[in-house]
Amino acid sequence: MDAAEFAPFQDKVTASLVQVTRTVNHLASEDLNFHRTSSAELTESIDEQSERILSLASAVLKAATGETDLPLPKLEDEDSIEDNWRGVVDVIDSLLEKADACLDEFTGVIKKLSPSQEDQAAAAKKPQKFPTIYDYGPSKIPKPQVLFDRKVDNSNNGPFKPLLRTKPHEITPLEQSLKTQQTEGKEAYPSPYDAEIRAAQYPKPVYEVSPPIDYLPFESTTATFVDTLDGVKEMLEELKAAKEIAIDLEHHDVHSYQGLVSLMQISTRNKDWVVDTLKPWREELQILNEVFADPKILKVLHGSTMDIIWLQRDLGLYVVGMFDTFHAASALGYPKRSLKYLLQKFVNFEADKRYQMADWRVRPLPSGMFDYARSDTHYLLFVYDNLRNELIGASNEDGNLIDYVCERSKNEALQRYELPVYDEKNGQGPGGWYDLLTRNAGMLSKEQFAVFRAVHQWRDEVARAEDEGWQCVFPKHMLFRLAQTMPLDMPTLLRTLSPMTPITKERAVSLLDAIKEAKIAGATGPEWRDIAPPPKTTFKPTATQLENTDFPVAERCEKSQFWGNVLDFNQPPPPPQYSLVASNEALRLSLPLPPMPATVSEAREQLGITDEPVPAPIEQPEFAPEPSAPAENKPFTVKEMGAPRKRKVTPVNQPEKDILTLDGSDDLEMDQESKKKLRKKMRKEKKAQKAEKAAQEATPFDYGAAESVLNSNPTQAPGRQSRPKKAFNPYAKALEAPSGVRKIKRDETGKSLTFRK
Structure with a gap:
């Protein structure tokens, strides 16, 4: 792809990314959890789309880690994204590194060495019977430079002298x-x-x-x-x-x-x-x-x-x-x-x-x-x-x-070859850290920036000593991972650089020491933004404009003018205290209330209420508090937990006895003969009550002797016994709903003993 084809492709990708970003921001602003509870269909649709996005992300991660040593992050559900987020970041860093190299090849900074994705796919289908350059482990081919008549000198002392x-x-x-x-x-x-x-x-x-x-x-x-x-x-x-x-x-x-x-x-x-x-x-x-x-x-x-x-x-x-x-x-x-x-x-x-x-x-x-x-x-x-x-x-x-x-x-x-001199302070030159950070901008603290520079220099020194490429020590994404993690112990270092190359493993102790020293020195050192290039401006004032115009001098602020104190770790401010006067005033301004009278007299005049004698308050008799009775020695029971008690069985030869209750009287315990006599008596009384009621209803109503209904009590119907009107219950229909089964409180089994205080 050349420049003519790359421009429309870049515009298309940018437009797609902008649309995706807008959609994601719009979804993030909605309360999806609330909408989930409102509709079962919406919940099912959201779950389906979540599974689809997870499967697509897993497929992309699998394709990105297919020919690399990076482990494949497993995205099974939403929670696994947080658990495996570090692995996802590593895969993205690897992809960005490859894109960076492709851009360098496209712009001609380096000669093209890697094929396109189509070429890689075609090459994967064919059996490769030759070694490739993408083997960053130990060289499988003996290094030919060891046998050269002029030994390789990777030092950066002095300029390169032509071999002529x-x-x-x-x-x-x-x-x-x-x-x-x-x-x-x-x-x-x-x-x-x-x-x-x-x-x-x-x-x-x-x-x-x-x-x-x-x-x-x-x-x-x-x-x-x-x-x-x-x-x-x-x-x-x-x-x-x-x-x-x-x-x-x-x-x-x-x-x-x-x-x-x-x-x-x-x-x-x-x-x-x-x-x-x-x-x-x-x-x-x-x-x-x-x-x-x-x-x-x-x-x-x-x-x-x-x-x-x-x-x-x-x-x-x-x-x-x-x-x-x-x-x-x-x-x-x-x-x-x-x-x-x-x-x-x-x-x-x-x-x-x-x-x-x-x-x-x-x-x-x-x-x-x-x-x-x-x-x-x-x-x-x-x-x-x-x-x-x-x-x-x-x-x-x-x-x-x-x-x-x-x-x-x-x-x-007319080009001249120059030795790759390493600039530790400014990071300039081929293979320096300055260009690397400029193209891969990120938020690095003082300590992280110092560790990045130290690890970058350590990698360069090891590559020179071993006459290997930088990527054979560890690749670029590992360099940024070390700077962000700043491991201070060997297990963390091994875990951060996993998988670790043999060259780095042999020198892991010296790498760990370099990280520790850089972190201590970085606490008082510069930040990346102090060295980063200033933003490009198109306005270039002339010498005359500089003399006649007072341009503002750019100074570094103590806090961000945009974010304020958001990034400062301060205690949260106390909640505001609102006074009662302010609350009443806010209520008066927010509601259209009529003017209220200042006194009770003005209110009575506005309502047309005349002055009436106020009844004297009824004096209540004073009652002296009764002296409290001394506490009685009431018995209390102590139960001992134990196995379930056995149900008592009534003996077969013992006559059955019932317990009946009549009109609130005491319980009577009787045998079968007495119970029959009592039931017969109750039937006679009930039959007599029915006969008396029927006789009353059969007697004709005497309208002449009846009282007038003009001044009668509205709550009492004529010819009927006075009954109070039943009060309206607004919850009657709600009470008609079937109620659940009450929880049965069972007595705990065991032994019990009763004591007196």
Whole structure:
């Protein structure tokens, strides 16, 4: 994806994230727990969506941790999110780290080493029979730098001195070119071929339109693998006879602090070579400067920014008369500038990009890797022919695109390699902590910022000593985790860096000491915001405006003007005390009450009440309190808990006895004969009452002797016995509802003893 495709993709992703954020904030502002209780359907729908979101999040986490050493956080329910939140943060940090590396590759800061997601998916389906660079554990391949004639020096003492022993095609003598000079406030060696690169004149065919020369078929031709010094010399003789050559490199930087040029591919119109640059005599390849520094031979490269640096650092090679096809594609306004795009456009060839993540140190070189390396330069001269013709055709009086591309290519060739000096104080330079924190801004306290700097420096020192990449010590997300956690004991350190690399495990004690010292020193040290870059402003006042205008001076406030004292850990303020007067006044202002009279007399006058004699209060007789009776010696019972008591069984021979109660009289205990007599008497009395009532109802009503109903009591009906009116009960219907079964209070079993006070 190039810049033209990335912009709409970024806008689409940003719009989606904004919409998701708005939706989440809207849901968070609603009282979902309250709405759950209002509707069973809503509760079921919310639970269903929660399960769906959890399953989607689990699938994303599983995909993100598929090819990493990070453990997979298990999200089974809402509570498990809090329990596994630290693991989720680690996965997100890992994804952000990969995105950071992809952006660096996209912007050209580093040469692309990792494939796209589509390439990774295609590579996962195919059996990989070669080691990859993504093995951050101990190197499975013996380090070739151990056998180099010139031992690797990862120290940052002094500037880098060019490796040149001879200087073919020189304008300035070698002795003069190897003298230090002041560059950007520090001493450094200039490029030995600085004058030669600036003065180089490109051959005339570069400015002439000519039909592209067809490339030889890839399948019917073979390339030569050069792994001996004699083979290099034979190749050199053939290269001297060429007018244009194509160059490309394969680099490895995982198990090396500075990196290693592992292969160099060179092609002419008729032949391809793949040179092994990991031999102990690798610096003898300087003899290729007879061709590389010859301005009469055109050198075609694609994306040469890092290639120029690597050639100087490892092999002592410099390129004069270079043509970079990347800048040619940029000048023509192609939607993509990658070599893959150019090969598809002009050759209809697509290389197997899964070998981009191969470890190019492996020997012998597998056939697939060999063909992939060869393809980068086999078609490049044909691509150059097409680009040259298009550049000439697109040039006009306003500008010559060929000159534009040649000038840009010269600037690439003028680059100088500098040792990666570690700036402990400011964190500047390649691999410094300043750029890392700027691109990964976060809230770090003083102690955390000090620990971050100390751990970052410790990682750099270990990588230099072991000649390993930083990621082989521990990756970037582990660095931020250490700064946030600040472990002070070995178990916490091992748990924070899990899984821990063997290099770090051997030096865990020194890492723990560095964290402890940094945390103590950080209590009085600076914060990240004191060193962070100021926000960019577009307004730039002139000198006259600065003299005539009093601009406010920015000062650091003791507390945030936006948040106030929210971040301060103070005691909460006491609740406000409202007075009664204030409450009455607030009530009067809030309710439209009529004016109230000030005295009782005014109120009686407004209501029309006349003065009536007030009855004298009834004097109540004074009663002397009766003396309290002395407490009686009442018996009390003490029960002893025990097993359930057995139910008593009535003997069979004992006559049955009933207990009857008549009109509130005492209970009578009688046998069967007495009970029959009593029931017979009760039946006779009841029959007599019914007969008397029937006789009264049969007597006709005498209206003449009846009292008048005009002044009768309204509560008493005529001819009926006076009965009080039943009071209205508003809860009668509620009381008609069925009541629950009362709880039966059972006596606890056991023995009991009765005592008297």
